[in-house]
Amino acid sequence: MSESNVSNGVHKPEPTRAPLLSIADVSVRFAGVKALSDVSFQVQPGELFAVIGPNGAGKTSLFNVISRVYQPVAGSVTYDGGDLLRLKTYQVARAGIARTFQNLGQFPTMTVMDYLLLGRHTRMRSGVVLGGLYFIQTRAEEKHNRAYCLRLLDLIGLKNASNYPLGSLPYGLQKRADIARALALEPKLLLLDEPVAGMGLEETEDIAAVILDIKEQLGVTQILVEHDMALVMGIADRVLVLDFGRVIAQGTPAEAQANPDVIKAYLGEEFGGSAAALPAPTEEQRS
């Protein structure tokens, strides 16, 4: 993704056969508790891939494996043709994987602009000495990257908030700022950790629109972890369903929705087999 893409948004990823991310038989354990067992899936470039499942199904653990926060006890993770498990946590961002946070409020005093610039940390160079001297080089770097972040904020509808501390923004805008910060990395792969958790219908639709913009205009591959079934069914290309750390279904949203195991996992035994019990995507999300 080159810089101009943010403004004109016409770039589409070239269709490639090789998956961008390939996860094979990954298992994660904590003190004997299996958080993930033999999880395997592949994400194609440009795809909007969703991971769903009830609470405690292992969705966030899966993200923590891809972000190299958790070390899997078994399995392999291949990203962009290389072994992701060889990277240290901080190197994952440089490789082009950005992640939004489930919990906000981690950087309350930072301004929105600084937060986006922090998201571009790996795209910038100056260290303590160059920063402290603030000579031409650093000055130019700051200016260039601020301009980039401002365009991004404009795109995501937060331009006027750029100088306000994150903590002073309402929840929905903080979520949006977090997505902008992740995009500031110019990622190849964007991990969205429950982007609409705690949001109302209207805000959810706003975020859904942002996610689709990212896919269609920026062509960024996305993995979405979400509770909101309606959202996932409405926008995802493919869905992976986890329950108790195991993959119970994988396929298009319609296939996953029709799977009796999925219904059982979500609604319990007595509803098993009744696909109608699942919430249908709303009209807006389909359109």
Add this chain to the structure above:
Amino acid sequence: MSASPKATATSTTLPTVNSAPPSRLLRSRASRWIATILVVAVVVIFFSVGNDDWFSIVNYTLIAAIAALALNVLSGYTGQVSLGIAFFMAIGAYTSAFLGGNRPSSSLDPLGLALPFIIWLPAAGIVAALVGALVGPSALRLKGFYLGIVSLSLIFIGQYIFLNARGITGGPQGRTFPIPAIGGAAFDQQNAFFGLALTTGQQYFLLNLVVLTLASFFVYNVMRSRAGRAFQAVRDNETGATIMGVNLFEVKMGAFVLSSFLAGVAGALYASFSRYIAPDYWSLTLSIQFVAAIIIGGVASVWGSILGAAFVFGLPLVIDHFNWLPVGGSGIISSSDLNALLFGLLIVVFLLFEPGGVIGLARRGQALTRRFNSHKEGGESAEITDLPADQ
């Protein structure tokens, strides 16, 4: 999905924010006022007061401000708890003494290489920074309280070394420290620079002011660029920062090295201005005074460091100077006891009610004035209501 629905923000408006955007070093109204008052005070004192008592107070305050800035880099901006600032100041002071001190005339004198000022002052910072780089990695394993304990141990290890390394520190009796000299004009005598006859106090004052100004701008610049953003991100959330690509090792080493460098320079300046120091000066008490300074002045703020130093180190000297307190046997309370009491109380009060320190209070006042003004004009200028409605 039909034609891409653009990011829709139509219904979302920002409420009035309580906290104003962060003030710049010299661009916000409050800091411009502070700067103006300081500059006026400085000029008035400089040209009207020949009395070196006043320069002594100002000089100690300026030097303390450099050290407070050093601690703020490490604790305020990067969130690494440290009680070791006095240790790094001592490293700087003894480096300057060894490099710049007089050559020993007898075998009892402490060592000195009699190198020029232009070498010993930067060297004081560099050696302290190297020691900081040795200690830095411990911050990778330890956080918060535990790191505080490690930094505390530095004070005691330092005390032991300084009492016993007689060759450099002079042992328990202490030693003299070198005097800055520019082009053969040593600061302990009256010298004429550009036709101005300057006393010792005035010469030190100019030197300290230049060093503090350079240090302030350096720290301010770091904090508004890539490295400083990473420092602050690590303070707020280490895991989050790492996921965004911040290398914790780089950040913590950077913070320790920069902080120790400034502390080392401050230590050398302090020792030089004091002329004579015994090792027990570099105590835990000194470190705690700096912690008090940044909490009272303002955590993660350049101006906060300077104000805090003025409050904790300058004010007691002023009180002593005017004999505002009955001191000695007949007195109710000595100024040092009163200070200890006052600062203890102030730390608690500020932590409870204004964690931003004096600078936080100033910013709050600024936000209030702005809101008041916008009401007066009938406008809502402190409010953002026009997030772009997308096409």
